[in-house]
Amino acid sequence: MELLNSISWVAVSFHTLAAVVVISALLVVFSRNIVHSVFWLAACFISLAGVFMTLNADFVAMVQVMVYAGAVCIMVVFAIMLIRRRDMGDTNLFNGQTVAAAGVVALVIMLSGFLSFKSGVVVPPGPVPVNQVDSIATAMLTKYVIPFEVAALLLLVALIGAIFLAKEVKADADSDS
């Protein structure tokens, strides 16, 4: 009875969080002001952290809140402030390919849903170990140390590249625009 109660509670929270995720993602795409889009993006990321909590992935949920809802949204807002216009209305419009894009997306969703039901993997969830951070750290520094170092190198290269690209280029002789 206790197990049944806990399972239904997880299901209720998953369905609520999934509804919030889908609605805020739709508002990201369909709002006409790009600042509102970024705010709904932050809401979507935080509720996705809740979805990760229902999957017993506490560390990934924490990284999601810190990196996505903290860093990425702030960075996007700063970029919007650097290239802003006088009023922010109608800054996030659709181009002329909406119908074709909707067709492609409907095809992708139906195909992936069909394939995921056809695969037929029915595995009951096993017990998840409690000390996840220890296990993740051990795996990250022993077996997966090369992807870890490559990710660190990628962050360094991205940092240098972003600074180099966003820097003002003064002596630019190629002025064809």
Place this chain on the structure above:
Amino acid sequence: MLTLTVSLYHYLILSAVLFGIGLFGVLSKKNAISVLICIELMLNAININLVAFNKYMTPGDFVGQLFAIFVITVAAAEVGVGLAIIIAIYRNKLSVNLDDFDWLKW
């Protein structure tokens, strides 16, 4: 009586729907920053798949969560470089409309 359950398929359907919303935004938005935001939505859908398969297929080890963290790292690097490219283009072109970026057209 309708019982509310949750299984691997629920997470796969949520991931597919979120990926579809992100793909729709990538294909049909005008603003380049909005396209970057929708790419982030698609990467988050992939993360849901990784963590859900980690719980329902191999709950003992943490390979799925580990690669979800790597995907988050790559996504953060990608959005930084992408925004820097958009700002550099905006200095030259004074526009972030993707339909205006046609320098490489022959």
